């Protein structure tokens with residue numbers, strides 16, 4: 214987990230569920246953000262961003278009134294109903310709807326968005342997290358799903374995950390709908406059944422069956438459905454459906470092309486992936502560590518109706534959200550030191566005010582060359598300077614005394630090798 218947690222009991226802790234990021238907390242965070250940005254660029258996604266505050270109306274339009282319980286909602290001083298965004302997808306849809314006539318589709322956009330959810334806190338779940346969002350809007354083919362999943366897998370590899378360390382479990386809401394139809398569940402009951410199935414891990418098998426009952430599934434239908442959740446392969450589902458449906462064909466194509474994309478071993482069909490968000494319509498996926506000891510690393514899917522439902526022109530969408538919390542928890546279990554940054558730059562100190570300008574000129578020259586330089590803010594004794602410079606952050610140290618200024622050169626010490634070189638300096 215990146216960030217320093219609230220709840221230390223002191224009066225200086227951040228609010229519950231929120232994190233502060235001290236400089237040492239920024240190192241793992243920057244590593245994760247760096248891998249996200251690099252992978253997004255490598256796969257041709259362009260960045261966008263939006264305000265953290267969203268209108269409550271937009272968030273309620275698809276998720277319903279209940280969402281208010283799960284988010285940070287408030288009224289501003291002019292009586293507007295607003296909320297801290299719990300996710301980026303409604304905002305993305307709103308931004309695209311606002312410019313739909315001028316945007317060339319398909320588009321591939323990414324963002325690193327801080328999101329807030331009023332969650333019950335548990336491992337992997339905070340009330341605030343950063344979420345890398347990758348979305349392809351306007352592409353109906355399965356190429357869109359492959360692109361976002363491949364980019365996310367690329368980021369995981371860049372963060373040191375081997376192919377055997379993670380699995381992307383995938384399914385399709387449309388396939389689940391086919392299965393329900395085969396079980397004689399009418400389409401208007403599907404959403405309630407999806408909700409029950411998504412909560413299965415949280416509420417247990419008995420409560421799931423009860424909820425499925427409320428959604429109109431008889432005991433036999435529930436048993437048949439949950440039976441398929443226990444590791445059925447695509448062919449098993451085809452057998453159950455007595456043939457391939459369009460959804461099944463789509464999943465076969467996704468798996469087949471995924472293998473060509475080098476994702477073959479990472480992809481695992483798993484009918485039990487349903488996803489909690491109401492807007493998904495097609496392929497859905499969730500990535501987990503191979504031993505499944507942690508919560509989902511990333512999750513997403515196809516949402517073909519969201520734009521139309523929010524009032525824009527209908528356009529297909531596919532995307533995923535990849536949070537910083539779970540991946541950092543997994544990475545934190547690796548041997549320490551793996552994320553420690555290499556020392557860099559030159560620490561520059563000086564003995565007396567008279568050497569300040571020479572030290573400043575040296576710092577300016579080093580920075581001009583594109584290298585970092587940390588210039589002492591005031592004169593200090595050599596011992597104090599070198600003990601500061603030796604704390605592991607800097608690669609080199611240069612200490613300017615009156616003799617150096619007179620000689621027009623200063624010794625620059627390589628702090629790891631202990632060797633010295635000489636740098637020209639100019640007197641003030």
Ligand code: HAM
Pocket residue numbers: 299300301302330332337338339340341342344346347348490509510511512513514531532533534535536537538539
């Ligand atoms: P989601 O599954 O709700 O999807 O979140 C995506 C990822 O964000 C999760 O897999 C997890 O890594 C992280 N995450 C979510 N909630 C929390 C939390 N409370 N604390 C820590 N991490 C969390 C979405 O949000 C969709 N909007 C993703 C998407 C984008 N679908 C299409 N485009």
